[in-house]
Amino acid sequence: MIRAVVFDMDGVLISSEEVWDEVREDFAREAGGTWSADAQHAMMGMNTGEWSAYMRDAVGVAIPPEQIAREVERRLVERYRLALPMMPGAVDAVRALAARWPLGLASSSPTGLIAAVLDAAGLTDAFAVTVSSEEVPRGKPAPDVYLRALDLLGEPAHDAAAVEDSGAGLAAARAAGMRVIAIPNLLYPPAADVLARADIVLGSIAELTPEVVAG
Numbered sequence: 001m002i003r004a005v006v007f008d009m010d011g012v013l014i015s016s017e018e019v020w021d022e023v024r025e026d027f028a029r030e031a032g033g034t035w036s037a038d039a040q041h042a043m044m045g046m047n048t049g050e051w052s053a054y055m056r057d058a059v060g061v062a063i064p065p066e067q068i069a070r071e072v073e074r075r076l077v078e079r080y081r082l083a084l085p086m087m088p089g090a091v092d093a094v095r096a097l098a099a100r101w102p103l104g105l106a107s108s109s110p111t112g113l114i115a116a117v118l119d120a121a122g123l124t125d126a127f128a129v130t131v132s133s134e135e136v137p138r139g140k141p142a143p144d145v146y147l148r149a150l151d152l153l154g155e156p157a158h159d160a161a162a163v164e165d166s167g168a169g170l171a172a173a174r175a176a177g178m179r180v181i182a183i184p185n186l187l188y189p190p191a192a193d194v195l196a197r198a199d200i201v202l203g204s205i206a207e208l209t210p211e212v213v214a215g
Contacts, residue, residue: 002213003160004160005163006105006163010086011188013117014085014087015087036059043122048064050070050139073112094117096209101213104153107131128153129149140166140171143172158179161180163183167191181208
């Protein structure tokens with residue numbers, strides 16, 4: 001029986017993967033780094049410490065990772081203040097599920113960015129807990145961020161569902177032992193073998209209803 005639901009944010013609630021890509025690429029080039037087509041895919045799911053170190057070491061941005069993270073977050077907040085790229089149907093889906101279960105959010109975004117997005121979307125009160133992967137030892141595909149959210153919610157993994165879009169996120173939720181609901185990211189689709197292990201696959205978040213989750 002489902003007793004809690006934990007959402008990913010980027011790619012599920014907001015269409016942001018391409019925004020992250022643009023912001024990090026622009027910053028990397030301005031700072032003298034060498035951007036490659038593989039960089040965004042490599043960083044998907046990484047926590048803040050991991051991807052900022054990757055930008056220093058693999059992309060060649062020769063400044064401390066902490067400074068890289070701060071500048072990328074600042075630029076993202078500016079973009080979201082201009083226009084928040086909410087997924088169609090996301091607000092209604094969250095509200096419908098929040099009326100039935102306590103909700104958590106387990107995101108690879110930093111804590112400040114999570115707060116800014118939920119505030120702009122008017123969804124801060126819908127989530128009982130939020131966890132950034134920068135608060136746990138490992139980013140996705142490790143299950144750490146989901147396990148931390150479940151611990152805060154006080155629910156076991158087998159009684160909780162995760163809503164994810166990426167390969168790393170789906171693998172993290174599965175590793176945590178949760179019921180996995182996949183809404184595949186069209187720009188960065190998960191590998192077929194990872195998607196095949198999801199319990200439910202939806203075409204969009206507009207299809208996410210309490211009945212689907214309870215399934």
